Each structure stands twice: as C-alpha cells, then as structure tokens.
Amino acid sequence: MTAGAEQTVARRSLLQRLLSTGTLSYRLGLLALAMIVLAAIFAPFITPYDPIALDMTSTLHPPSFVHPFGTDHLGRDVFARVLYGARIDLQIGAIGVAVPLLIGTVVGLIAGYFGGWTDAVIGRVVDVVIAFPFLVLVIAIVAMLGPGLLNLYIALTLVSWVLYARIVRGETMALKRREYVLAARNLGFSHSRIMFRHILPNTIAPAFVFGMSDFALDVQVGATLSFFGLGVQPPTPEWGLMIAESRTFLLTAPWAIIAPGAAIVVVSLVVSLIGDGLADLARGIDGR
C-alpha cells in the first residue's frame, strides 16, 4: 500500500518534470502536437465537410473561404481530409512506435541482462532483420500479407522492434556493471525485479528518444505504402493516399498535394522537436 503510493508520487513528479521543464523548442513541440491531436479528435467541430462525401459540382476548386485548402478531383474538401487524415496517420505513428518499443525493450533487456547464449541468439536475429533495407522489408511483408492498416502495423512491428532491442541491449549491458545493479543482486532481488525496476527505468530514455524520430518515419512509411496502394485503402482520408490520388492533377491543382504533404512535414518536425527535447531531459535527469 505504502509502496504503491510512493510509486505514484514518483511517477507524477516525473510527468510533471517532463511537462514543466525543457527547452523552448521542446515545449513548442509538445504544444503543437497537443493541438494536432485535438484537431484530429475534434475534426467534425472544426470543419462542416464530410471527408469522403463526393461533390461533383465543385471539383478541383482552388483554396477559398469556402474550401480553405481547396477541393480534390472528386470535389472533396482537402482541409477536411487533412484533418480526418491526421487520425489515421497519428495512429500509424503511435502504434508503429508503441508496439515495437514494447517488444524491443523487453527483448533487449533480456539479451543485455543475461548475455551469453541468450544474447548470441537474439543478436543474430536482430542482425538479420537489420541487414535488410527498412522500407523494402516493410513493403515485402505488406505485399505478402495483403494491403490494409492491420498488416501495415504487423510489418512495421516486425521490422522496427530490432532497433529498440539493440538500443536497450547496449544500455542494459552498460548498466549491468553499475554498482546499484550489483547492489540489487547482492540484496537477493529476483532477475525480473532487477531488470524491470532497477535497469529498465534507467535504459528506456534513449529508446524513447529514438521512438520519436521513428514516429516521423512511420508516418512517412505509412504514407508511402498508401501511395503505392498497399496501406490504407480509398476512400479513407490518409495523407499518403491523398497525394497518390491527386498526383495526376499536380499541375492543375497543386493544393490537393501540397496540403497533405505539408501535414506530413509538420508532424515529422513537431515530433523530432519533442525527441530532441526529451534527449536533453534524459541527460539532465540521469545526471550522466
């Protein structure tokens, strides 16, 4: 009971520290991400248009007060599609980071902590996956499983858990020799307690920072696959798919491509601002 209460106090103070400190660019990044997430959630209140409703009477209209980002070749409001598209693309980024981060962290922790044969076997698997070019492997897996969002998540997870595993393994191997970990062993704690309570909280920061840049990459990969027709299927609003659908009108209606393209750039930028800020904070908290 007491221990549980202490933990929540510790966690809250860490969260508070994450929100209340940091560089200006980190705070701007957090603010911008919060705004993007809110805009995606409250999209129906921001725009009156349905992102998939066709209106053949107003196709390829340039930006105006009625349609801030113009309309595409099927008369759909581009602004509405960008807003609703954020729901899909942010989800691709979030799930594409969270699941591999979870799997990779646990596997890397086990490999680094136990070493020896466990590490050798896991290390070889990681080497094999890393040896393939990232995008080629994702496309190959999705092509094999068939197009769709779920298969995209499976492909992203299969390919990117190894990166997290490698980061966490390296950190764990360094920390294993630290005296507080020796002390934990000396105190007779179980392996899982040492790994998850004493090593994990001190190794997770670099993986988290990497996850932020991976988030941007996953959004881009999701868009790329949709562009190739392997990811999200029409008429779902998704930024990569929007670019793919409008590419034949590039010269006559560039707004239909610029808007989703800019959205990808902005999200990538915002997330990497947060990643940089987190890296600074992690150094500060560890005092390393």
Place this chain on the structure above:
Amino acid sequence: MSSPLLSVEGISKTYQPGRSFLERRSIARPSLIDVSLALDKGDILGVVGESGSGKTTLARCIAMLEHPDTGRVMLNGEDLVTMPGSRLRARRRLIQTVFQDPYASLNPRLTVGSALAEVMLVHRLETKQGVRAKVMELLAQVGLPASAFDAYPNAFSGGQRQRICIARALAAQPDILIADEPVSSLDVSIQAQVVNLLLDLRDRLGLAVLFISHDLQLIDFIAPRIIVMLAGEVVETIPDGVPIQDAKHAYTRSLLEAIPSLDHIFRAETNPTRRETR
C-alpha cells in the same frame, strides 16, 4: 570447536578475457589465488593491498556477485558456491556490500524511502504497514534526517549517499557487512564520520565486517586483524595484537614506508603505536 560465521576456503578466480574467433586466446592472470579467511560475529577483518591486488574480486566472490572458480564460501556451515540459485537468493541478504563509488551505488530513479522499503518487503522482514517506521528508524540509525525518505539520491552528497548505502545494507538485516573501499572517494573529514558510523554499527548490531582499503593507516585504525594482498594472493596475515609496524613481509614493509609522515620532524613527541578499536 564450532565453525565460524563465515569461512572462505581457498577461493580462486580468473577472469576469462573475451574470446572472439580469429583472435588468439590470451592467457589471463588470475585475480584471486587460493584465498582463505574466517570471520565471526563482531569481528573486523581488514584487507589491504594496492589497486589490482584482488581486493574487490575477493569482496565480490564472498558476496557471490562473482562465481569463484574453485574453493568454498561457507556461511553458517553452508557452501554458497555450490548452492542452487533459488536458495542462494534467500541467503544473499546475509552478506551485504557497501561499494566504493557512492554516486553509482544508488538507483537514481528510486527515492531513498522506496529503495530501503523494497529490501525489507522483498525479504518479508517487515509488513507493508510497518515498513515506513522501520525505514525511518534505519535513517536515524545512520544519521540521516527523516526528510531523506522522499528524496532522490541526487539530493545527497557523497558522504550522505554512503550513509544511505549503509542503511540499505542494514535493511537486509545482514550478518556480514563487506565495506569495499567505502570511504576512498570521500573527503578526509567525511571519511572519519563514515568509518565511525561503521564501527558504531558493528558494536550495536554485532555485525561481522570485512573492511577493504588501500589505506594502511585507516585499516590499522579500524581492524585488529589484517590480511595483506598482492597480485591476488594473501602475502601476510597480521593477527590481533600485533602492531602493523611489526609486519614481516617485504611488501607490507614497503607499503608502510610509503606512508607520508611527519615523524622525522616530530620524532620527539610522537610514539606510533596501534590504537585500540574497542
């Protein structure tokens, strides 16, 4: 004759250098060669030697943080070296270590209170209701304020951190405390406080203490019995009651001579005899 609390019998340890294929296997120098010692309740045994003489390896082998290649570590008549992992884990708390670097010895993400409470809860030495009071008692025992409970290690100085480490070791209610150069990274003024704390705890709790240091004068002050190590071997054992100045081995003599002293200036007044520790 009953067996002592701890008896280390002929332990040796060689660290195998990492072997990569292509690289020829190099021959490792042993870190510990056939070391034996015995320790009873309330004893203080000093271990002295230069860097790389195997003092820390000895400490880690006794605490079973390293597995000795040969020999036995007998605790209450049970051999820890051959004991299966699950039983060993329950015995580990009986031998506690205070490490050299107080800045690396505490998990930066655990408050002092939760780090201490964890030890007692894991070993079921205390109930969840009673653990807070017990932690406060430990903090008072090592001379830390009650406010330390909710603080993180980064709020403390080296000397204070070492007190926290001692409190954490005591939380496990050990029989044996291994102090592996516990004061060598501290200021001289703080060293005395931490050493006195250790001596005081020995007296109050009847702990057996294995005190490791490269500082001959400090060891001489603390420990009635001293073993001198060189290149992994015990080269001399100085029994209780024998002044360290009477050491016979050439290496010990050279260590003694290396102590900077003002004796030649104050020869008239000073009379270097060993102080009593009790």
